[in-house]
Amino acid sequence: MAAVVVVLVWSTFGTELSPWRLLTGLAASGRFIAEFFPPDFTRGSEYLNSMFETIKMAVWGTALAFIAAVPLSFWAATNTTPHSLVYQFTRRMSDVFRGLNEFVLAMVFVAALGLGPFPGILALAVSTTGTLIKLFSEAIELVDVGQVEAVKASGAGPLQVLTHAYWPQIVPTVLSMTLYRFEANVRGATVLGLVGAGGIGLYVTEAIRGFNFQAAGAILMVILVAVFLVDFLSAKVRERLS
Amino acid sequence: MGESFIRVEQVSHRYANGTVALSSITLGFNINQFTAMIGPSGAGKSTLMRVINGLVRPSEGQVFIGDTRISQAPEATVRQARRQIGMVFQQFNLVRRLTALENVLIGRLGTLNPVASTLKLYGREDRELAMGLLERVGMADYAWQRADTLSGGQQQRVGIARALAQQPRLILADEPVSALDPKSSEQVMEILQSINAQDGIAVICNLHHLDTVREYADRVVALKRGQLVFDGSVADLSEEVSRSLYYDEQQSREITPILATQLSFAD
Ligand SMILES: Nc1ncnc2c1ncn2[C@@H]1O[C@H](COP(=O)(O)OP(=O)(O)OP(=O)(O)O)[C@@H](O)[C@H]1O
Numbered sequence: 001m002a003a004v005v006v007v008l009v010w011s012t013f014g015t016e017l018s019p020w021r022l023l024t025g026l027a028a029s030g031r032f033i034a035e036f037f038p039p040d041f042t043r044g045s046e047y048l049n050s051m052f053e054t055i056k057m058a059v060w061g062t063a064l065a066f067i068a069a070v071p072l073s074f075w076a077a078t079n080t081t082p083h084s085l086v087y088q089f090t091r092r093m094s095d096v097f098r099g100l101n102e103f104v105l106a107m108v109f110v111a112a113l114g115l116g117p118f119p120g121i122l123a124l125a126v127s128t129t130g131t132l133i134k135l136f137s138e139a140i141e142l143v144d145v146g147q148v149e150a151v152k153a154s155g156a157g158p159l160q161v162l163t164h165a166y167w168p169q170i171v172p173t174v175l176s177m178t179l180y181r182f183e184a185n186v187r188g189a190t191v192l193g194l195v196g197a198g199g200i201g202l203y204v205t206e207a208i209r210g211f212n213f214q215a216a217g218a219i220l221m222v223i224l225v226a227v228f229l230v231d232f233l234s235a236k237v238r239e240r241l242s
Numbered sequence: 243m244g245e246s247f248i249r250v251e252q253v254s255h256r257y258a259n260g261t262v263a264l265s266s267i268t269l270g271f272n273i274n275q276f277t278a279m280i281g282p283s284g285a286g287k288s289t290l291m292r293v294i295n296g297l298v299r300p301s302e303g304q305v306f307i308g309d310t311r312i313s314q315a316p317e318a319t320v321r322q323a324r325r326q327i328g329m330v331f332q333q334f335n336l337v338r339r340l341t342a343l344e345n346v347l348i349g350r351l352g353t354l355n356p357v358a359s360t361l362k363l364y365g366r367e368d369r370e371l372a373m374g375l376l377e378r379v380g381m382a383d384y385a386w387q388r389a390d391t392l393s394g395g396q397q398q399r400v401g402i403a404r405a406l407a408q409q410p411r412l413i414l415a416d417e418p419v420s421a422l423d424p425k426s427s428e429q430v431m432e433i434l435q436s437i438n439a440q441d442g443i444a445v446i447c448n449l450h451h452l453d454t455v456r457e458y459a460d461r462v463v464a465l466k467r468g469q470l471v472f473d474g475s476v477a478d479l480s481e482e483v484s485r486s487l488y489y490d491e492q493q494s495r496e497i498t499p500i501l502a503t504q505l506s507f508a509d
């Protein structure tokens with residue numbers, strides 16, 4: 001408890017945080033947001049297309065991460081890793097990938113590969129690979145050893161043990177974690193446009209920099225509705241998995 | 243006995259944590275026998291079974307399945323030999339999210355290449371064999387039901403069908419009825435007995451109830467603290483042998499206070 005207070009007080013220094021600033025800041029933001037209304041949908045179809053591009057980026061970012069994370073997570077689980085060095089390597093790789101925020105990664109990839117959704121997809125894929133390796137390997141470590149032993153005892157080979165004893169046990173977790181990360185990636189992809197890595201974020205920057213606040217309002221509404229729909233559908237699917 | 247199917251020679255096993263589970267065991271198992279393995283908890287019965295099918299490599303001694311010396315062979319050779327031995331478990335160990343039929347087909351994995359098995363491309367003969375085995379254990383009506391929706395007795399019968407799907411020469415059953423009610427236990431023991439009598443498949447069965455041993459087994463092997471203390475026919479298993487197996491001086495001293503508390507509860 002005391003530690004929490006110390007951290008909170010320490011964090012006020014250098015962040016210009018004070019009760020007064022908090023109030024005036026909120027009020028100013030409120031007035032600013034009021035300027036978003038009424039939203040201006042004259043370029044609505046462009047926003048919609050761009051939102052679809054954003055979702056497609058999240059789809060591919062997540063899909064590539066899934067493909068990479070499934071085999072790598074077996075290396076990163078104590079009970080299935082072929083060697084402790086392989087284990088250490090994949091675990092540290094997962095730590096690094098997770099440590100790099102997709103926004104930061106997107107800046108790097110844009111610098112290296114140029115503008116467009118492709119560097120954005122790569123950024124999402126890398127950071128998601130890190131997360132999925134961690135989540136999947138934890139699921140693998142919880143697998144019931146009795147089922148594994150039974151499949152081994154029937155004379156199955158190492159790959160068959162993975163596909164017939166481990167995989168059926170981790171499949172619900174693996175799919176629901178992947179969908180969960182997909183939802184997060186849709187939200188994450190909406191800001192990647194700010195660094196030129198594709199998606200609807202480009203329109204947000206454009207509108208705000210051009211003081212076109214009513215257009216910004218329309219874009220934000222498109223984002224909100226899309227994110228809400230994706231979360232809703234994905235949650236429905238996850239429910240059916242468990 | 244010169245030509246046993248399974249030969250265990252001077253086998254000792256010490257686990258990584260230092261526990262000595264087996265000390266110099268020498269045994270042979272013939273095709274056609276129904277052997278009961280008995281002994282107190284921790285005697286090494288489960289370990290010996292896993293030494294026989296190569297899931298545990300003994301720290302000393304030799305183990306043969308047929309002509310293959312599995313105790314010193316490379317993993318692929320051990321796997322090949324292991325296919326002749328089915329295993330049945332106390333906790334059934336079915337893959338819970340797969341159907342009964344898919345679980346039986348796991349017994350066919352050894353004959354499939356990895357690609358075909360990953361895609362679940364079982365041949366028609368394999369499916370027919372698996373369905374026939376489910377029928378044999380009285381579980382055909384449950385073929386498409388997920389394993390975790392079945393009762394314990396039903397799961398164990400599917401477990402036996404899975405072992406039979408390997409078309410094994412020997413079945414190792416590690417306390418197959420310990421988790422079952424009396425009626426299911428009897429069904430399971432009778433299936434094991436018929437497998438042995440009709441198909442000539444050898445059965446080695448870890449059991450805790452001496453009544454069950456007397457009813458089903460031809461031969462009894464007893465272990466205690468990792469050592470072989472009895473090997474003979476059921477008729478030769480005298481009261482003294484079985485009593486000394488479970489109650490030695492040290493244990494009876496541990497057991498007496500427990501009995502005392504139970505008695506005081508009964509009052
Ligand atoms: N994986 C393991 N690692 C370390 N020690 C083990 C392991 N498995 C078994 N043991 C120990 O080896 C000894 C023999 O165990 P085992 O399971 O073979 O006995 P058991 O006769 O089957 O007993 P039970 O009737 O309780 O099943 C015991 O002392 C046990 O604690």
Ligand SMILES: [Mg+2]
Pocket residue numbers: 287288289416
């Ligand atoms: Mg045991």
